[in-house]
Amino acid sequence: MIGDSTMANKKNPQENPVYGWGQVLPNFTKNNINISNHAVNGRSSKSFRELDHWKPELDSLNKGDYVFIQFGHNDGKETDSTRYTNPKTSFRYNLIRYVEETRSKGAITVLFSSIARRKFNKEGVLLDSYGNYTLMTRLVAKKMNVPFIDLQYLTEQTELLYGIEGSKKLHLQFDKGENDFFPDGKTDDTHLSKLGANEVVKLVINEICVKIPEFKKYFILQ
Numbered sequence: 001m002i003g004d005s006t007m008a009n010k011k012n013p014q015e016n017p018v019y020g021w022g023q024v025l026p027n028f029t030k031n032n033i034n035i036s037n038h039a040v041n042g043r044s045s046k047s048f049r050e051l052d053h054w055k056p057e058l059d060s061l062n063k064g065d066y067v068f069i070q071f072g073h074n075d076g077k078e079t080d081s082t083r084y085t086n087p088k089t090s091f092r093y094n095l096i097r098y099v100e101e102t103r104s105k106g107a108i109t110v111l112f113s114s115i116a117r118r119k120f121n122k123e124g125v126l127l128d129s130y131g132n133y134t135l136m137t138r139l140v141a142k143k144m145n146v147p148f149i150d151l152q153y154l155t156e157q158t159e160l161l162y163g164i165e166g167s168k169k170l171h172l173q174f175d176k177g178e179n180d181f182f183p184d185g186k187t188d189d190t191h192l193s194k195l196g197a198n199e200v201v202k203l204v205i206n207e208i209c210v211k212i213p214e215f216k217k218y219f220i221l222q
Helices: 021-028 054-060 090-104 132-143 151-170 194-211 213-217
Strands: 066-070 108-112 172-174 186-188
Touching (some): 054 090, 090 132
Parallel strands (some): 066 108
Antiparallel strands (some): 172 186
């Protein structure tokens, strides 16, 4: 697994209320499957490669391995030249390159769009946060015949199901003094609570098993 903070394992998991969905994925597995989560906080499709996270993982791939890729969340950082990518050009080609290099090792890519942010306007409409990044991920997947999991769409439906207030539980909303890990309080509508991470993983597993039926033998279906 390669991607950003919404997928990554977190430090101090016994105290830290922040979870990446990849962190809880092993809790839903059965039989003999090895999950290696190499997602890193703050990374984009550009910085994951340029900060040398990708090469060791590429070198370690074996024929028949699957590589789950989720970028876009940090690619839109327009004030950060180390992470920003134009969705229609560099982001698209970054994804193509990841797919090509994965295939060169005989491994198989699965592309994911980013999870939705809890971004409701005053009228209660859940707004898009990713623009063309999700579209480009979908188009690259189609062009290269890669399984595509539209996690943005799926998590949007979960946000709406929980509602404006209920969806706060999927993320991090703490008043000052409420949580020891964030003593000054926290309002974070992007990253996931334990509940949120588990809800996302259920979506991932169900969709993966539809797109790639052979995975049914590895996961506990939700």
